[in-house]
Amino acid sequence: MENFSEWFHNILEEANITDSRYPIKGMAIWMPYGFQIRKYTLELLKELLDKDNDEVLFPMLVPEKELAKEGIHVKGFEDEVYWVTKGGQKDLNEQLALRPTSETAIYPMYSLWIRSHIDLPIKYYQIANTFRYETKHTRPLIRVREITTFKEAHTAHATKKEADEQVEDYIKLYKEFFNDLGIPYLISKRPSWDTFPGADYTMAFDTIMPDGKTLQIGTVHNLGQTFAKTFDITFEDKDGEHKYVYQTCAGLSDRVVAAMIASHGDEKGLSLPSMVSPNHVTIIPILFKKGKEDVLNKCENIKEQLEAVGLRVNIDDRDIRPGKKFYDWELKGTPIKLELGPRDLENNITIAMRRDNLEKVEIDLDDLLADNILNLIAKYDKNLNSKSWAFLEDHVKFTADLNEVPKLIEDGYVVSFNWCGDDDCGKQIEEETGYDILGIYEELDGESGLKCIKDGEDAKYVALIAKTY
Amino acid sequence: MENFSEWFHNILEEANITDSRYPIKGMAIWMPYGFQIRKYTLELLKELLDKDNDEVLFPMLVPEKELAKEGIHVKGFEDEVYWVTKGGQKDLNEQLALRPTSETAIYPMYSLWIRSHIDLPIKYYQIANTFRYETKHTRPLIRVREITTFKEAHTAHATKKEADEQVEDYIKLYKEFFNDLGIPYLISKRPSWDTFPGADYTMAFDTIMPDGKTLQIGTVHNLGQTFAKTFDITFEDKDGEHKYVYQTCAGLSDRVVAAMIASHGDEKGLSLPSMVSPNHVTIIPILFKKGKEDVLNKCENIKEQLEAVGLRVNIDDRDIRPGKKFYDWELKGTPIKLELGPRDLENNITIAMRRDNLEKVEIDLDDLLADNILNLIAKYDKNLNSKSWAFLEDHVKFTADLNEVPKLIEDGYVVSFNWCGDDDCGKQIEEETGYDILGIYEELDGESGLKCIKDGEDAKYVALIAKTY
Numbered sequence: 001m002e003n004f005s006e007w008f009h010n011i012l013e014e015a016n017i018t019d020s021r022y023p024i025k026g027m028a029i030w031m032p033y034g035f036q037i038r039k040y041t042l043e044l045l046k047e048l049l050d051k052d053n054d055e056v057l058f059p060m061l062v063p064e065k066e067l068a069k070e071g072i073h074v075k076g077f078e079d080e081v082y083w084v085t086k087g088g089q090k091d092l093n094e095q096l097a098l099r100p101t102s103e104t105a106i107y108p109m110y111s112l113w114i115r116s117h118i119d120l121p122i123k124y125y126q127i128a129n130t131f132r133y134e135t136k137h138t139r140p141l142i143r144v145r146e147i148t149t150f151k152e153a154h155t156a157h158a159t160k161k162e163a164d165e166q167v168e169d170y171i172k173l174y175k176e177f178f179n180d181l182g183i184p185y186l187i188s189k190r191p192s193w194d195t196f197p198g199a200d201y202t203m204a205f206d207t208i209m210p211d212g213k214t215l216q217i218g219t220v221h222n223l224g225q226t227f228a229k230t231f232d233i234t235f236e237d238k239d240g241e242h243k244y245v246y247q248t249c250a251g252l253s254d255r256v257v258a259a260m261i262a263s264h265g266d267e268k269g270l271s272l273p274s275m276v277s278p279n280h281v282t283i284i285p286i287l288f289k290k291g292k293e294d295v296l297n298k299c300e301n302i303k304e305q306l307e308a309v310g311l312r313v314n315i316d317d318r319d320i321r322p323g324k325k326f327y328d329w330e331l332k333g334t335p336i337k338l339e340l341g342p343r344d345l346e347n348n349i350t351i352a353m354r355r356d357n358l359e360k361v362e363i364d365l366d367d368l369l370a371d372n373i374l375n376l377i378a379k380y381d382k383n384l385n386s387k388s389w390a391f392l393e394d395h396v397k398f399t400a401d402l403n404e405v406p407k408l409i410e411d412g413y414v415v416s417f418n419w420c421g422d423d424d425c426g427k428q429i430e431e432e433t434g435y436d437i438l439g440i441y442e443e444l445d446g447e448s449g450l451k452c453i454k455d456g457e458d459a460k461y462v463a464l465i466a467k468t469y
Numbered sequence: 470m471e472n473f474s475e476w477f478h479n480i481l482e483e484a485n486i487t488d489s490r491y492p493i494k495g496m497a498i499w500m501p502y503g504f505q506i507r508k509y510t511l512e513l514l515k516e517l518l519d520k521d522n523d524e525v526l527f528p529m530l531v532p533e534k535e536l537a538k539e540g541i542h543v544k545g546f547e548d549e550v551y552w553v554t555k556g557g558q559k560d561l562n563e564q565l566a567l568r569p570t571s572e573t574a575i576y577p578m579y580s581l582w583i584r585s586h587i588d589l590p591i592k593y594y595q596i597a598n599t600f601r602y603e604t605k606h607t608r609p610l611i612r613v614r615e616i617t618t619f620k621e622a623h624t625a626h627a628t629k630k631e632a633d634e635q636v637e638d639y640i641k642l643y644k645e646f647f648n649d650l651g652i653p654y655l656i657s658k659r660p661s662w663d664t665f666p667g668a669d670y671t672m673a674f675d676t677i678m679p680d681g682k683t684l685q686i687g688t689v690h691n692l693g694q695t696f697a698k699t700f701d702i703t704f705e706d707k708d709g710e711h712k713y714v715y716q717t718c719a720g721l722s723d724r725v726v727a728a729m730i731a732s733h734g735d736e737k738g739l740s741l742p743s744m745v746s747p748n749h750v751t752i753i754p755i756l757f758k759k760g761k762e763d764v765l766n767k768c769e770n771i772k773e774q775l776e777a778v779g780l781r782v783n784i785d786d787r788d789i790r791p792g793k794k795f796y797d798w799e800l801k802g803t804p805i806k807l808e809l810g811p812r813d814l815e816n817n818i819t820i821a822m823r824r825d826n827l828e829k830v831e832i833d834l835d836d837l838l839a840d841n842i843l844n845l846i847a848k849y850d851k852n853l854n855s856k857s858w859a860f861l862e863d864h865v866k867f868t869a870d871l872n873e874v875p876k877l878i879e880d881g882y883v884v885s886f887n888w889c890g891d892d893d894c895g896k897q898i899e900e901e902t903g904y905d906i907l908g909i910y911e912e913l914d915g916e917s918g919l920k921c922i923k924d925g926e927d928a929k930y931v932a933l934i935a936k937t938y
Contacts, residue, residue, distance in 0.1 A: 019578065021578070021581060022527070022528055022574075022578065023532050023534075023535060023577060024528060024530055024532055024565065027528035027530065028528070029525060029526065029527050029528065029578060030525055030526040030527075031525060032523035032524065032525055032593070035523075035524050035525050035526060036524075038526075039524070054501035054504075055501065055504050055505075055508070056498060056499055056500060056501055056504055057498065057499040057504060057507075057617055058491070058498050059491055059493060059496035059497070059498065059615050059617075060529075060598055060600075060615055061493055061496065061615065063492050063493055065492075066492060078557065078558070079557040079558065080556075080557055081556075081557060082553045082555070082556050082565075083553065083554065083555040083556075084551045084552065084553050084554075084567065085552065085553075085554045085555060086551070086552035086554060086564075087549075087550075087551050087552075087602035088547065088548040088549055088550060088602050088604075089547070089548065095555075096493065096551075098553065105491075108492060109488065109490070109491065109498060112490060124501070129529055129598070131529075133556035133557050135557075146528050146529055146530065148526055148528075
């Protein structure tokens with residue numbers, strides 16, 4: 001697409017995903033179709049999380065006293081916290097923060113709940129709305145002031161080893177989640193200056209948007225014992241000693257939906273991964289006065305057959321011309337459209353059209369209809385996945401020449417380069433190029449002999465730099 | 470139970486429903502077990518709503534300008550609105566309300582979305598958190614400052630008739646919902662002074678708690694054209710004229726869970742309606758060193774058999790004595806417990822115990838196990854339902870003597886009485902007795918000859934008066 005930003009803005013409203021005309025900047029409404037996509041996306045996520053985590057829900061407000069306790073953390077958020085200062089006509093005794101994230105809401109309770117090693121590990125998550133008073137340009141689902149769909153998991157463990165393993169587990173879970181949605185990703189360890197405030201280190205998932213800019217779509221933080229010490233989260237270990245817990249947290253947001261829309265969309269509209277599409281199959285009857293009933297009855301019959309194998313199916317029987325219906329469901333990204341007219345009925349066939357490549361296939365109505373459709377959907381999902389991964393792989397380019405970096409990024413690439421790993425050196429690279437280091441993508445063998453792109457020292461890492469959202 | 474208030478407070482923490490120790494008064498945490506109950510309750514509700522309504526999600530903040538537009542409405546809420554006045558370190562240009570309810574967030578958008586009669590009706594609902602700066606004594610799930618689970622439906626129609634019918638439809642839906650949960654209710658039309666601010670009239674569902682006090686658990690409001698006029702929600706009708714829409718809204722909250730807990734609980738703990746119980750069946754293996762494996766294998770096998778028919782089943786294989794397990798699952802209200810020890814295994818039986826009446830039945834492990842369990846669960850649900858309805862019916866008493874009202878209410882009754890319907894008369898009744906008129910329960914035939922309990926005028930209604938939460 002020529003202008004991704006404009007395309008994205010338009011598709012959200014045209015496909016009934018969100019409406020940004022709400023009278024507060026950076027806060028939008030989830031419209032019915034968008035809400036369904038969000039719902040199925042959350043179902044998928046919860047299914048993965050519920051295997052090993054418990055869902056809970058914490059209050060939305062955080063007392064100032066708690067938010068302020070962890071100094072590094074609050075510094076990272078103080079410029080973007082919304083404050084409630086009044087209840088009714090009166091000033092409150094203590095101002096209350098709209099949670100920007102919930103560490104400071106949750107960890108005082110962990111301090112109460114955790115007493116002994118048998119209480120560990122704790123792995124809780126919640127899906128909640130959080131708030132950031134963004135001063136930058138806002139953009140629906142991408143940079144917003146109310147994150148309506150914030151998944152945050154918070155764990156506490158008896159040992160450092162378990163916390164390290166938990167980080168790996170969440171990375172694995174996110175991979176599975178993004179793979180199911182066909183969203184390609186680059187995983188990197190954020191540089192120190194871009195680490196979550198209060199964390200030892202941050203692992204991040206970025207995807208590449210059609211305009212070549214990267215979008216952070218998920219993070220996993222190893223919190224070490226920082227918060228444990230601030231909020232006094234201790235346990236009596238088997239040996240009778242009182243110890244601080246080790247913690248991790250991990251987040252996802254509305255951006256997942258943004259990335260999914262961007263990864264698979266085209267000029268005609270959305271292509272939704274079947275797992276989260278409100279309809280897997282949309283049946284479009286071609287109606288004439290004569291034989292109308294028969295065609296509609298057969299559509300109902302097909303719908304029932306497909307629903308029996310677990311598919312979500314709708315029939316578009318609106319009284320408008322079929323061309324408009326095709327247009328609408330291409331816009332909304334139903335994986336498979338089925339066309340059925342009186343002549344098809346006579347010949348006992350239906351025409352199936354895949355949304356991704358718009359290819360048509362004739363399907364015999366008696367010959368394993370459901371199996372054929374399931375098969376088409378599987379091919380469709382696989383193609384979405386491989387197309388989007390191919391796009392990502394085509395858009396990462398290595399260079400050993402620092403001067404080449406800005407040009408490559410302007411051409412739509414994420415640039416990989418060899419780096420010594422020194423903080424000052426990294427900040428200089430950012431300053432000289434004007435772009436952001438995403439983080440460390442790969443560790444290099446100590447014996448590689450490769451040199452840092454900036455200072456010529458021995459390179460320890462392959463790092464990524466990009467224009468970011 | 471002797472002291473309901475204390476019982477309720479304790480059961481919430483003991484059964485892992487909510488934790489009220491969060492450092493803001495009136496805001497509590499949904500704990501894992503409680504969250505599951507909430508989740509299944511919402512699934513049931515959504516299933517009913519989704520037949521005829523679309524789910525959406527609006528921003529949590531409402532600009533002061535919009536909230537203030539509808540004068541009567543804002544008067545009803547102004548003392549209990551939380552205000553956000555600061556973003557980061559700066560004062561906001563306009564203060565933003567934490568939604569106490571979302572009419573003023575939603576209706577400005579209805580004004581944009583509705584253009585023509587073909588856009589109507591609109592039936593949207595959302596499940597969201599709302600806020601009330603309560604100055605009264607707070608109580609978890611019953612009177613809170615953050616309502617974490619607020620279901621609000623908002624409709625717009627072309628005609629008054631359709632709006633009136635919508636009110637009836639929502640009442641029907643609520644009846645079905647509460648029936649599924651075995652929560653008994655009294656439906657009444659609230660008196661004018663207790664009508665939702667801005668509504669023409671309010672229909673309310675109240676249940677009777679074990680202490681005889683009533684709890685409002687659902688409301689349906691006929692909004693007429695009040696908000697349509699304030700927010701300029703008009704449409705071009707078939708005749709080409711521009712007209713204001715007619716509106717309704719309907720709400721439910723966390724109180725549904727409170728009512729469910731209260732309706733079915735006893736000294737031993739919860740009895741959860743199967744529809745919302747995290748486990749339908751809890752299997753308790755009786756383990757000795759010898760034959761442990763065999764017993765556990767059989768438990769797994771039973772679990773699989775029951776899950777195959779759609780039941781939610783857990784095995785409590787904790788290394789503690791069986792008595793403690795029985796105690797725990799009676800507290801948590803699993804409908805059916807299955808006990809299986811080595812001797813049962815030899816005899817090829819299991820002992821099933823219903824939570825409601827604690828009756829034990831021996832069940833042959835080969836003889837239609839799943840059918841037998843489903844049958845037991847059906848009887849269990851039916852019994853919860855009839856017991857709670859019997860309690861309600863036993864606790865409504867009619868009197869024609871105003872002096873008798875306070876005594877009856879103190880004895881735990883909701884009192885029904887004949888009423889002329891006059892506002893001043895009604896307020897005098899409230900003042901003299903010190904209790905609240907719930908509303909009109911029944912219309913009387915004009916020829917009944919019955920007289921008003923207070924002023925002796927012709928009675929038009931049977932009304933209800935009670936001590937309320």
